[in-house]
Structure formats: C-alpha cells, structure tokens
Amino acid sequence: MTSAIEVLAKQAMKTFGDRRNVGYKLCQKNFDKLWNLINKITAEDVKLDKNVLDYVSRQPTPMCVMDILENKDITIAIFILKHGVTMPMHDHPGMHGLLKVISGMVELNSYSLKTRSDHIAKANEEIVAFRHRPVFLDHDSPACILTPSEKNLHQISCLEGPAAFLDILSPPYDVDEFGRGPRPCTFFKIVKSKLCTESGDVIEEVQLSVMENLPDFSSSSLEYIGPPLKDYSG
Secondary structure: OOOHHHHHHHHHHHHHOOOOOOOOOOOHHHHHHHHHHHOOOOOHHHOOOHHHHHHHHOOOOOEEEEEEEEOOOOEEEEEEEOOOOEEEEEOOOOOEEEEEEEEEEEEEEEEEEOOOOOOOOOOOOOEEEEEEOOEEEOOOOOOEEEOOOOOOEEEEEEEEEEEEEEEEEEOOOEOOOOOOOOEOOOEEEEEEEEEOOOOOOEEEEEEEEEOOOOOOOOEEEEOOOOOOOOOOOO
16 A cells, blocks of 8 residues: 555655756646645654654754655655754745644744745845744644745744654755755845734745854754655656
C-alpha cells in the first residue's frame, strides 16, 4: 500500500516537476490537490513520535531538520523548533511553498514585498513589505501557502513545543558552499514600521534591511525514519 507521504511526493512532482521547462506555468488544479493532500498528513504518517520530540528538546541547537526529499525541482523536509524558539525572518526567492504543522503550535508572521518582485535582496537595499495578520497553527490547521510574490517572507515562533512542520518548497534554495547562487536564503530585520488602518489581512507596512551577519540561529540534522520514498531525480 502506498504511504501518504509517497502520495504527497508524487503529487509534488506532478505539480512542480516541469517548472524548468520553457513556458512552464503552475497548474492551479494540481497545486490545489497538493494542498489538500498535505492537509491530511499527520505526525504518524512520517513516524514523528514523542521519542523524537524529546530528543529534539535535549539538543543544543534551537532547531532540527529532517530532509525527506530533495532534487532540482522540490524539497520536502520536516523542521522541528524547540519550545520558545523563533526562526528569524527570511525569504524564499522565486519559490512556491506549503507549510503544514503536524505537532505543537507555532505563530507565523508573513510578509509580502510591496514591489511584488521576486528579485534577490542586496545589502543596504531599502525593502518595503506588508505584514499580514499573524496566524496560529497546530496539527488541525490547514497548510499555509507562499508564492514568489505573496507572503514570501516569514518568521516562525514556537508557542508549544517542540513544534514540527512539514515544508514543501519549489524550486529549492540554490547556493554554493559560500552561500552564493541564484536562490539564496536572505535574513531580514525590521528597521521601522507603521500601522495600516485599512481593515483586512495586512496590518503593517514595514521597512526591512538585510542582515549582513547571519543571525545567531543554527540547526542540526535528524535522520528521516518515516516511510521511504522512491528516488525522484527531478
């Protein structure tokens, strides 16, 4: 019998597997099916149990990462944040993503660039973004969606932990050993902000600056012990 995570991986490849082809356009029907599938994934589906969470609590790093699948088109991984930890604000240049909490509870603060561009941020560049209303997510919450222009930046805080979330990104980050490449992960800090008086999802307009030095935040790797996936070369 095919496992739930295998079904999810197959749909992720169906959704994003052709994106390197000229003229690729995201099929919304495939993306919606992927979103529906990830919403059904549970901690049991990936063998994330109390023993794993207790082990993470004892680690010196604030976060542990289980890599499930990575190729040129997608990455699927589980991130586990220790209680009280906040993952710094960062971007996903040119990417689509899905984030599904499977254990614990997190607060997610998302930001959309005012320019709606997906360019690579540079040091000393003035960046203006809109902050969306924070959302509080647990295993019963639907997956959050990010696109190259909508909610592309985010910051994640663990409220009840360790908290684990399943992450699908396409295309993956792409950097060399020095952190340089077409899709680096850039960290940001808020320089100033002003409230948005209009009602709706956006609550603030913020000015951001690129953090020249990486934030004091690290992670350690954990072996994925859930149902195996086939070798998708992408």
